[in-house]
Amino acid sequence: MSERTLRGRAVIAGVGETPYYKHGKAPDDEFKLALIAVLEACRDAGIDPREVDGFASYGGDRSEATRLAAALGIRELRFSNMHWGGGGGGVCAAVGNAAAAVHSGMADCVIAFRSLAQGQFRRYGRGAAAETVSGEDAFLAPYGLMSPAQRFAMKITRFMAEHGIRHEALRAIALASYHHAQNNPRAVMRGRPLDAATYDASRWIVEPFHRLYDCCMENDGAAAVLVVPAERAHDLAQKPAYLLGAAQGGHYRSAAPVHNAPLYASSHFTTVAHNLYAMAKLGPADLDVVQAYENFTGGVLMSLVEHGLVRPEEANDFLVPENLLAPTGRMPLNTSGGNLAECYMHGLEMVIEGVRQLRGTACNQVPGASTVLVIGGPMVTPVSSLILGTEAAL
């Protein structure tokens, strides 16, 4: 029996994005944004959109696979997949699910995408306007605990306290994203540089570790990648980005209700990172660039720790801007500006940035990058992460 793996079995052939907009500023309907991103990914790959036979998404995307298939005249839909979980926890899983579909033969040409026009729907940073709440929320919302920032804050408080990590470590993460965005024409925060003093003076969203700049933006737009079997890698218009590893899930009872996960002060990647590296046959020292989903900077910190990139006891010393900046930093992080400063496209924009780094076409290019780690939304469950590489990294 052959080895059960996705390593080297699928490639990202094309990437597509709409322009990225501030929350509520997209001129187009959310579904139209999805269509634009899908068509752009196909154009980039040089593949006829009618060849697409699958769609994978996450976060409860409203642009349904069947509607996309009908709208685009897809000849035959063979794979439609919605990954459980809110927000961007499933971003890398969606790519992994697309790869699994093309490797298994269930489909040949699968789009992984996210479309999001929050201005046309409900904002994430606001609680629902319900009179009563049920399930887990019945034990949270009456206490004014409703938003993602609040849901995760106590994990971060506990982690920072356990390890004596200072807020400055989180500041470095925010500064790196904003620094990279200044050089990125797509970035919503281009032209809005951030310095340490501005960060320190920004208002509290949630004490003790969520200042304004520790929190992601809310944006409108859409992004898509096109996944095909590795057999096609040499017939593509673009340099292929190979999937080296993909993992998703969560550790033991990470979703235990009302904040009862046994390992609480966690981004939930402890087992996922292990599985990711095992599939990729790589370790943290082998990674040239890191894209780590910032819903909140504290989640980035914990996800870096759980992927073995930073030890908690060295976080105060290592997480300084110069170590995180392309092209010369020891661990270039969020090189397009990420969710904080490029666009909060639930991390799909970070997958695309990973592909650009491997193609050598990134705005803040890390010279010779051959491996990229993409970490999906931390602290939710399930979470997911992904390692992409050039052919040389196989």
Added chain:
Amino acid sequence: MSTTPSRALPGGLPAPASEPLTAPYWVGTRAGRLVIQRCRGCGGWQWGPEWVCHRCHSFDLAWEEVPPCGRIYSWERPHHPVHPALNGHTPYIIVLVELPQAGNVRMVGNLLGDPRQEIGIAAEVEAVFEPHDEADPPYTLVQWRVVG
């Protein structure tokens, strides 16, 4: 344990729905009792409520009264109002309280007192039952205050 005339947060926030799985808890708080799920099969404590024991898979889960005291496991102080009812009423404090006498399960509540007070992880706290008698149906939340 006591009741307090003042509430941690203003009115208008969502109320807990009455559901079969969680009803015994809310019946308990109305009577000033803190009850937590405990498995009749293996004796394990469990929170939040679930239909099955995650340790032994028994569906025979009891609701056992526990002393209304615990210690702060973590905390946060929201400043940004996430609901219209909270406009002008921030900051406030949310605590995650560990119950040592119920297998260290954790509960979420508000910490009463000065919303700008210093908060210490591991600080001892006691429950304060906060009735919402005007609600239909009425319900009682469990809040917390620092001991001593």
